[in-house]
Amino acid sequence: MGILTFVTWLDNSALAHGIRDSRWLFPVIEACHLLGLAVLGGCVLIVNMRLLGMGLRGQSASEVASDVKPFMLTSLAVMLVSGFLLFASEAIKCSDNTAFWVKMSCLALAIIATFTIQNRAIQIEGRSRGAFQVKLAALVSVLLWAGVGVSGRWIGFS
Amino acid sequence: MFPQIYHFVEWLDQTPWSVALHESIWAYPIIESVHVLCLCLFLGMAILLDLRLLGITLKRVPVKELADRLLPWTIAGFIIMVITGVLLFYGIPVRTYTNIFFRIKVALLILAGLNVWYFHSGIYTKVAEWGRDFKPPSKARMAGMASLILWAGIVVAGRMIAYNWFDKDH
Numbered sequence: 001m002g003i004l005t006f007v008t009w010l011d012n013s014a015l016a017h018g019i020r021d022s023r024w025l026f027p028v029i030e031a032c033h034l035l036g037l038a039v040l041g042g043c044v045l046i047v048n049m050r051l052l053g054m055g056l057r058g059q060s061a062s063e064v065a066s067d068v069k070p071f072m073l074t075s076l077a078v079m080l081v082s083g084f085l086l087f088a089s090e091a092i093k094c095s096d097n098t099a100f101w102v103k104m105s106c107l108a109l110a111i112i113a114t115f116t117i118q119n120r121a122i123q124i125e126g127r128s129r130g131a132f133q134v135k136l137a138a139l140v141s142v143l144l145w146a147g148v149g150v151s152g153r154w155i156g157f158s
Numbered sequence: 159m160f161p162q163i164y165h166f167v168e169w170l171d172q173t174p175w176s177v178a179l180h181e182s183i184w185a186y187p188i189i190e191s192v193h194v195l196c197l198c199l200f201l202g203m204a205i206l207l208d209l210r211l212l213g214i215t216l217k218r219v220p221v222k223e224l225a226d227r228l229l230p231w232t233i234a235g236f237i238i239m240v241i242t243g244v245l246l247f248y249g250i251p252v253r254t255y256t257n258i259f260f261r262i263k264v265a266l267l268i269l270a271g272l273n274v275w276y277f278h279s280g281i282y283t284k285v286a287e288w289g290r291d292f293k294p295p296s297k298a299r300m301a302g303m304a305s306l307i308l309w310a311g312i313v314v315a316g317r318m319i320a321y322n323w324f325d326k327d328h
Contacts, residue, residue, distance in 0.1 A: 027321060031314045034194075038313065041195075042202020049231075056227055059219060067216045068206070149198070153191040 003095060011091040019089035029085050036078035037149070043072035044114075044145050051121050051138035061125040061134075076111075099154035106147035113141045163255075170251040179249035186249050193242035200235025201309055203228045211302030213293035221289040221298075225282075254319065263315035270308040277301035 010016060019025050049055035050064045087094050094100045121137035124130045170176055179185055209215045210224050247254050254260050281288075281297040288295050294302075 027318060031317055034197075034313050034317055035310055038197055038201040038309075039205055040202075041198020042205050045199060045202050046206060055231070056216075056219065056224070058223055058227070059216075063218070064216070067218075071209070071215065146195075149195045150191065153187075153194060157187045 007091045007095040010088050013088065015085075016088045016091060019085060026086075026089060029082050032078060033082040033086060036075045036082060039071055039075035040079055041145075041149075043068045043075065044142065047072075047118070047122070048138040048142045051118075051125055051134055053135075061122045065122045094155070097155055097158055099151050099158050103148055103151035103155060106144055106151055110141065110144035110148055113137070113144055117141070167251045167255045170248060176248055176251060179245065186246070189242050189245050189249075193239060193246060196235055196238045196242065197313065200232055200239050201313070203232045203235065204309065205306065207232070208302040208305045211294055211298045211305075213291075213299065217292040221294060222285045223289075225285075253322075257319050257322075259315045259318040259321070263312055263319065266308050266312045266315060270305065270312065273301060273304045273308060277305075 019029065046055060046068060047061070047065045050057070050059070050061045056064050087100075117137040118141045121134040125134050179189075206216065207224060207228055210217070210219065210221060216224060247260075277298070281295060281301065288298070293299075
């Protein structure tokens with residue numbers, strides 16, 4: 001099934017119609033997306049700031065990361081579900097939008113980075129060697145997530 | 159309500175900078191984007207502080223230490239939110255001022271501010287006694303819960319400003 005076929009099917013689905021036809025459903029889903037963004041943003045920032053040597057310097061990076069992990073995973077789930085619903089309601093329009101694909105690419109890379117290089121950085125942080133790689137991983141992570149946010153805003157303006 | 163304020167807002171609406179801001183292709187969207195994305199910094203850090211007050215996360219960090227480390231960032235974020243927020247208002251003053259969701263947002267912002275002030279001048283002054291507890295005293299927990307609820311309301315109300323459901327000229 002090609003992308004256009006899937007997107008057209010989704011755009012015509014009962015789910016999409018339901019969201020489009022309802023006056024309040026779209027704003028509610030958007031609100032969830034925004035609130036999830038606040039929590040996810042906070043978690044991404046607090047962990048990467050720590051890896052960069054800022055913020056909660058009194059704790060180890062792995063302690064900070066494991067403490068906020070439930071919130072990071074939950075808010076990410078909220079973002080993915082609400083994001084999918086927002087996409088479904090305007091599937092054809094979104095898939096035709098460059099900004100949307102930039103966002104999806106950044107999102108995929110950000111998620112991969114979080115579960116690979118960022119996790120590794122959290123493990124090796126504090127040891128005498130590898131300090132540069134830790135900071136680099138944190139910077140890449142933050143920039144990718146920032147890319148998701150910025151391109152997300154860009155969708156609305158193109 | 160408050161005709162003097164309305165006349166002032168109408169005057170703002172006519173100033174050249176306001177018109178320029180409203181009509182610019184890039185300036186308003188960029189300011190709006192900064193406002194929305196900055197909430198990750200401001201609200202993200204504030205949420206972590208509130209969750210600590212509720213005894214839900216970062217429990218091994220003493221409250222005062224968490225606050226001391228995070229507040230500079232929340233303050234910096236808040237300043238950016240205020241500056242961009244004021245500019246957003248200034249770009250479309252009359253419509254924003256008369257928008258019901260904007261008024262709700264301002265009311266909630268005032269309540270959130272009062273909550274912060276009450277917390278800092280009250281139970282927080284005794285943080286040396288309870289700051290290391292995994293579960294802070296009930297006044298601190300209530301402040302944290304109130305903060306989360308109020309800010310959630312502020313975010314939602316802010317998003318709804320763009321919807322002109324109840325605008326007068328519709």
